[in-house]
Amino acid sequence: MRFPRLRRLFDTSDRSDPEGLDLDFVRTVAPAVDRALSRYFDLEVEGLEKIPEGPALIVGNHNSGAMFLEAIGVGAKWYQHSDDDAQAWHGLAHDNIIGLPVVGRMLHRLGGLQAGHEPAAKAFARGRKVVVFPGGNREAFRPWRDRYKIAFGDRRGFVRLALEHAVPIVPMVFVGGHSGLFILSDNKKLARLLGADRWLRSDTWPLMIAFPWGVTLAPVFHLPLPVGCITRVLDPIPVEPWLDRRDDPAAWDEIYALVTERMQAALDELAERRRTRPWPLRRRPVHAAS
Numbered sequence: 010m011r012f013p014r015l016r017r018l019f020d021t022s023d024r025s026d027p028e029g030l031d032l033d034f035v036r037t038v039a040p041a042v043d044r045a046l047s048r049y050f051d052l053e054v055e056g057l058e059k060i061p062e063g064p065a066l067i068v069g070n071h072n073s074g075a076m077f078l079e080a081i082g083v084g085a086k087w088y089q090h091s092d093d094d095a096q097a098w099h100g101l102a103h104d105n106i107i108g109l110p111v112v113g114r115m116l117h118r119l120g121g122l123q124a125g126h127e128p129a130a131k132a133f134a135r136g137r138k139v140v141v142f143p144g145g146n147r148e149a150f151r152p153w154r155d156r157y158k159i160a161f162g163d164r165r166g167f168v169r170l171a172l173e174h175a176v177p178i179v180p181m182v183f184v185g186g187h188s189g190l191f192i193l194s195d196n197k198k199l200a201r202l203l204g205a206d207r208w209l210r211s212d213t214w215p216l217m218i219a220f221p222w223g224v225t226l227a228p229v230f231h232l233p234l235p236v237g238c239i240t241r242v243l244d245p246i247p248v249e250p251w252l253d254r255r256d257d258p259a260a261w262d263e264i265y266a267l268v269t270e271r272m273q274a275a276l277d278e279l280a281e282r283r284r285t286r287p288w289p290l291r292r293r294p295v296h297a298a299s
């Protein structure tokens with residue numbers, strides 16, 4: 010095999026296996042990723058110390074379309090906050106992203122897993138954290154007017170996952186990244202007309218203005234603008250009070266309401282704070298070395 014490293018990038022091994030995480034690689038790249046994204050987005054992260062030891066389900070809101078770089082920045086900060094390999098993170102990723110030959114392989118090495126309850130269960134069994142974004146592409150491509158709204162679309166799969174494995178839910182709120190592009194409409198009707206839910210697993214087909222493409226009508230990748238971003242980790246929510254009702258939809262509704270209400274309250278507060286901040290490239294100018 011002449012180019013083993015190149016071949017590994019195109020490896021199509023099981024992307025649902027947590028053992029694909031390369032912690033040596035993660036810890037090697039984390040400092041550089043942290044510096045780059047912290048500088049670009051002036052990224053602030055609050056409350057990492059609230060994440061409990063042992064398995065936990067971290068639940069976040071999804072910003073910035075298909076280029077949710079602020080989430081990668083938070084992950085990089087976590088690996089500098091904690092040097093305990095047992096506290097590794099696994100993010101559940103859309104099939105069409107984690108399944109890509111090069112990008113998907115890289116995400117798998119960084120801890121990404123194919124979205125699903127079975128991959129999450131494997132990660133929990135190893136005592137690790139699982140990161141989910143229940144709003145999926147619907148929240149990722151929500152219109153500009155809704156950029157400061159939690160938009161899970163009544164998806165309660167994360168609640169059932171936490172109850173099934175008796176792990177705490179840790180809400181994580183992201184604000185800022187959704188201002189790095191301008192989404193005029195999510196075009197759900199057009200997505201249904203195109204059958205995108207069948208061949209792309211997408212129920213949106215956004216009309217947006219994004220760099221460098223300008224006006225686009227598709228859920229495409231883009232380069233986010235350098236907008237200020239803040240992330241806050243909220244207090245964990247133990248699920249023990251609901252375990253004896255784990256199969257009761259009313260219990261799912263109670264937990265869902267508790268999580269989303271707390272996240273929306275934090276998002277409202279952070280959004281107000283963010284409005285007073287200038288863009289990061291103006292806030293901390295780079296001075297020439299003397």
